[in-house]
Amino acid sequence: MEAMNVNLGTLRKILWLTSELKSVCSPKKKMGKPLATLVLGLISMSQLWEGVQCNGLELHAPNSVSVQKGLCVAIPCSFTYSHPSFTNADTLNGYWYESGKQHAWNPAFATNDGSKEIAQDARGRFRLSDKLEEGNCSLFITDAQESDQKAYYFRIEKGRGRYSFPNKISVTVTADNNQTLTCRVTCSSESASPVIREERIYLNVKYPPQRPRISGKLIHKSGGEKNLTGLSQTEAQEGDSLQLRCEAEGNPLPGVTWVHRSHSKPEQSPSENPLTLLSVKQQDMGGYTCRAQNTEGSSETTFQVYMAYSPKVCSQSNTSCWKEGDGFRCNCSICSYPRPEIQWVVDGEIMEGSNKEMEVTSWYKTDEATSTLLFKEAQDGRHSVLCRGNSSSGETSVNIVFYSLKARILTESTVVPFLLGLSLIK
Known part of the structure; x- marks a missing residue:
C-alpha cells in the first residue's frame, strides 16, 4: 500500500481519467455484455451487489456506496435490455433519479438525454457512462456534497420501450479523512471466472482551514x-x-x-x-x-x-462648522456604547428634520453617531451651536460658537459633559 498526499483539485480530476481507460475485457456481444468496472472510492464502500432480472431486463450494481465529502466516486453499474420492447432502432436513453421521486415530474441527476432537465445541485458533478449502448450504466459523482446523500434508481427509455429498474443505490457522504482509496477492476466473461484486481492507496487530502x-x-x-x-x-x-x-x-x-x-x-x-x-x-x-x-x-x-461607556467626542477634528455657499454646515461625531443619539440646538432652538432653511443628516456605526447640520441661507452675526449626544450610559455636548463675517466663519468649540441630564453650562 502506498501513501499519497493530494489536494482536492487533483483528486477530483482522478475520476474523469477513469472514463479514458479502455476495457480490459473482450465483449462477446453488444447487449448483456459483462462490464469491466473500475471503482474509485473509499475502502469503507459497501460492495453489496444486487441483481434484478425481468424478462431480459437485468441490472447489477452495489446496494450502497460511501464517499468522503469533496471527493469523487465511480459507482459501477451494468444492465441488459434484450426485452422485445427495446429491439427498435430508436436511441437508448438512460436516467438516474432520486428514489421515491416520479421520473415524469422530477429532474434527473444524470442522463444522456439532452432534452431532460438536470437537478440543479447535480449539474456539472453527476455523469452517466457514455457507453450506455454497451450496457454500462455506471454513475460518476465528483465533489461529493452532503446533499448527495440519498438513494437513486436507474431508468431506460428506447422508443416505446420504457423501464425503471427496481434496484436502489444508497450514497453516503462522510467527513472522514485519512482513509484508504481503492481502485478495483473486475473482468469477467461468459466462459471464464471473473478476475478481480485492486490497488489501495492511503489517502491524505490536504484542504484549507474551514471557518474557525x-x-x-x-x-x-x-x-x-x-x-x-x-x-x-x-x-x-x-x-x-x-x-x-x-x-x-x-x-x-x-x-x-x-x-x-x-x-x-x-x-x-x-x-x-x-x-x-x-x-x-x-x-x-x-x-x-x-x-x-x-x-x-x-x-x-x-x-x-x-463595554458600556458614557458619550464622548470621537474626534475633535471631526466636530466643527464651516461656511458652505450662502449658509454654513456643522459636523459632530459622538461615541458611546450603547450607541448615542445626536441632537442639534442652535441659539436655544432644537433643530430636527429638514425644511427649506435647514437640514439634519445622521448616520451610525456600532458605537458611533455622526450628524451634520446644514443651514442653506446666510446666518450673519454670532451663533451658538450645541451638539448634544445622549445614550442610556449618559450624556455629553459640544458647544460651538461661531461668528459669520460674510466671507468666512470663525469658530471656537468647548466640550461640555452632562451629569444625569443636568447641563454644566453657565
Whole structure:
C-alpha cells in the first residue's frame, strides 16, 4: 500500500481519467455484455451487489456506496435490455433519479438525454457512462456534497420501450479523512471466472482551514459566568474577565492567531489560544479576529466585545462648522456604547428634520453617531451651536460658537459633559 498526499483539485480530476481507460475485457456481444468496472472510492464502500432480472431486463450494481465529502466516486453499474420492447432502432436513453421521486415530474441527476432537465445541485458533478449502448450504466459523482446523500434508481427509455429498474443505490457522504482509496477492476466473461484486481492507496487530502469556531466564557466580577459558545458578540462590564478559544479544521492542522482591533489602539496580535483577558477595561473593547492558516489557505472569524461607556467626542477634528455657499454646515461625531443619539440646538432652538432653511443628516456605526447640520441661507452675526449626544450610559455636548463675517466663519468649540441630564453650562 502506498501513501499519497493530494489536494482536492487533483483528486477530483482522478475520476474523469477513469472514463479514458479502455476495457480490459473482450465483449462477446453488444447487449448483456459483462462490464469491466473500475471503482474509485473509499475502502469503507459497501460492495453489496444486487441483481434484478425481468424478462431480459437485468441490472447489477452495489446496494450502497460511501464517499468522503469533496471527493469523487465511480459507482459501477451494468444492465441488459434484450426485452422485445427495446429491439427498435430508436436511441437508448438512460436516467438516474432520486428514489421515491416520479421520473415524469422530477429532474434527473444524470442522463444522456439532452432534452431532460438536470437537478440543479447535480449539474456539472453527476455523469452517466457514455457507453450506455454497451450496457454500462455506471454513475460518476465528483465533489461529493452532503446533499448527495440519498438513494437513486436507474431508468431506460428506447422508443416505446420504457423501464425503471427496481434496484436502489444508497450514497453516503462522510467527513472522514485519512482513509484508504481503492481502485478495483473486475473482468469477467461468459466462459471464464471473473478476475478481480485492486490497488489501495492511503489517502491524505490536504484542504484549507474551514471557518474557525469561537467558544469561551465571560466571568462576571460580581460572580457567575456566561457561556459564549455559538455567539459572535458579548457585552462586558469593566472588571469582568473573558476567555476565548478558537478551533478550526484543516489539513495540515491550521495554526491559530488572534488579532485585536479597536478605536483606542492599533492592531495587535496576541499569540495565546485560548485568549484570556483579565479585568477588562474600555480599551479592551473591539473586535477579536481569529485567523486560521495552513499551507492550503486561511480563514477567519471575528468576535466583538462591547463595554458600556458614557458619550464622548470621537474626534475633535471631526466636530466643527464651516461656511458652505450662502449658509454654513456643522459636523459632530459622538461615541458611546450603547450607541448615542445626536441632537442639534442652535441659539436655544432644537433643530430636527429638514425644511427649506435647514437640514439634519445622521448616520451610525456600532458605537458611533455622526450628524451634520446644514443651514442653506446666510446666518450673519454670532451663533451658538450645541451638539448634544445622549445614550442610556449618559450624556455629553459640544458647544460651538461661531461668528459669520460674510466671507468666512470663525469658530471656537468647548466640550461640555452632562451629569444625569443636568447641563454644566453657565
